[in-house]
Amino acid sequence: MTQVARPAPGKPRRLDAFTLASEPGNERLALTRVAGTVKDLGLSEARLERLKTAVAEATMNAIEHGNGNRAEIPVEVEVTLDGDDIIIAISDQGGEAHAAAQNAGDPEEPDLLKKLDGAQTPRGWGLFLIRNMVDAMNVTTDGQRHTIWLTMRTGGAAHAEHV
Amino acid sequence: MPNMCEATTRIVPGAAVIELSGDVDGTAAAILTSAYDRAVNAHDGPEPIGTVVLDFAAVDYINSTGIALIVSVLARARAERRSVVASGLSPHYREIFDITRLSDFIELFPDLDHAVSQLTSHAAQA
Numbered sequence: 224m225t226q227v228a229r230p231a232p233g234k235p236r237r238l239d240a241f242t243l244a245s246e247p248g249n250e251r252l253a254l255t256r257v258a259g260t261v262k263d264l265g266l267s268e269a270r271l272e273r274l275k276t277a278v279a280e281a282t283m284n285a286i287e288h289g290n291g292n293r294a295e296i297p298v299e300v301e302v303t304l305d306g307d308d309i310i311i312a313i314s315d316q317g318g319e320a321h322a323a324a325q326n327a328g329d330p331e332e333p334d335l336l337k338k339l340d341g342a343q344t345p346r347g348w349g350l351f352l353i354r355n356m357v358d359a360m361n362v363t364t365d366g367q368r369h370t371i372w373l374t375m376r377t378g379g380a381a382h383a384e385h386v
Numbered sequence: 387m388p389n390m391c392e393a394t395t396r397i398v399p400g401a402a403v404i405e406l407s408g409d410v411d412g413t414a415a416a417i418l419t420s421a422y423d424r425a426v427n428a429h430d431g432p433e434p435i436g437t438v439v440l441d442f443a444a445v446d447y448i449n450s451t452g453i454a455l456i457v458s459v460l461a462r463a464r465a466e467r468r469s470v471v472a473s474g475l476s477p478h479y480r481e482i483f484d485i486t487r488l489s490d491f492i493e494l495f496p497d498l499d500h501a502v503s504q505l506t507s508h509a510a511q512a
Contacts (some may be wrong), residue, residue, distance in 0.1 A: 283449065348453045
């Protein structure tokens with residue numbers, strides 16, 4: 224098995240960076256490539272699967288809500304190793320509009336019983352899944368750029384804290 | 387790479403089975419709805435179909451839109467007084483069914499044989 228050299232403390236190391244066209248389905252490309260990049264970093268199979276789901280959902284959000292499914296606007300993905308933390312940054316060009324749309328479309332935690340009773344739309348699971356799949360989730364937004372940061376500790380237990 | 391969702395249906399004693407393959411995502415909406423219609427309407431026995439089995443053994447990928455489709459199927463089944471069970475989920479997707487609480491409403495079986503065996507046994511006792 225190939226061992227990926229750990230960065231010195233305090234010196235994050237970029238492992239990969241790539242862009243994707245904003246077309247539905249391209250989240251599969253992101254999850255496959257990220258999984259390949261981190262496969263030798265010691266994540267258990269279960270935690271690797273969780274990370275793949277989080278990457279796919281964050282990329283879907285960027286494609287759909289951030290870039291409006293406009294293929295010519297790229298989604299940017301960057302994978303960094305910072306000590307024991309794998310950090311995935313997924314950026315779109317939706318800026319504040321993405322954050323506002325997300326808040327408007329997903330104003331409350333998904334509640335399955337409400338969804339079954341028609342009181343909530345069946346959709347709205349994306350951010351919920353991301354939060355539950357990774358160890359930490361953060362979002363940064365400026366006028367142009369909206370980025371979701373996913374953190375997975377290579378030796379850690381899984382429960383998301385989010386900001 | 388993405389694999390289009392496909393669905394085949396069949397009737398077993400006590401239930402209709404929908405065997406899914408490929409990706410359960412937004413592209414699966416019409417396929418899943420159509421499969422559900424076929425599954426519950428193809429039956430010509432004296433009793434209506436009381437249980438729908440969703441078999442995920444050949445499913446590669448389920449995303450949040452796919453979860454929403456499963457929620458829609460469950461909502462429709464409950465409105466029609468049918469139960470839904472699932473089989474063949476990988477450990478990861480079992481975890482997602484737990485996190486979303488789908489597993490509170492959908493009984494999970496390790497594989498289709500276990501699901502059909504139990505449903506057939508219940509049908510024979512009824």
